[in-house]
């Protein structure tokens with residue numbers, strides 16, 4: 001078994017702050033929806049709106065981070081191992097079969113995760129932001145957005161909320177299906193993931209190949225920055 005540094009500091013900060021913010025949006029959102037009464041409607045609306053703005057700022061910052069670090073490439077969909085991953089979740093997982101898609105630093109997500117996370121990033125959350133802000137600015141302030149009815153917006157926002165809840169339930173279950181029940185959770189807390197020795201070969205090969213290319217390109221404009229990044233990545237592997 002080897003430990004590999006897979007999740008960078010900002011990535012973990014984003015993961016956990018996003019979890020807390022989405023949790024608050026769900027709890028307050030369903031109070032606004034009148035599903036229960038915990039802190040009162042007005043408090044729920046106030047906290048929901050503050051949390052939504054915080055989430056928006058953090059999301060914009062993270063999009064910037066994703067593009068400046070090339071991390072956005074983690075979400076490019078691929079059909080490689082897709083069928084194997086689906087059959088793993090349908091049957092292999094119950095027979096202790098090995099995970100079909102190994103993790104590497106530049107490919108941390110399996111093909112199904114890539115599809116689902118991309119869908120959430122480019123579809124579910126944008127719909128939540130758009131409908132949420134239309135809700136927020138509807139008839140207010142005085143010069144707010146004028147819409148004939150809030151119905152479509154409210155329905156889309158609520159359906160989106162159910163989609164987010166469904167995702168979280170599946171996500172919480174899948175967290176426990178790593179090498180051990182807590183290994184995925186620990187990795188997202190510490191950044192370090194324990195990986196079978198034979199699996200780390202891909203990671204080492206990937207780093208070596210990238211380092212060679214970067215050394216070759218070191219004279220180019222961005223070569224030096226990239227070379228430093230590769231050196232850091234090599235140092236992160238023990």
Ligand code: HEM
Nearest residue numbers: 025026029030032033045052128129132133135136154161
């Ligand atoms: C994961 C993200 C979110 C979830 C799960 C969520 C959930 C909900 C739910 C369930 C409702 C009640 C809907 C209804 O009964 O019609 C609601 C209302 C609302 N949400 Fe969200 N929401 C999210 C993001 C946002 C965002 C980004 C905004 C932007 C400001 C926002 C603004 C609002 C507003 C203004 C209301 C209506 C409050 C009122 O009736 O005065 N939400 N939300």
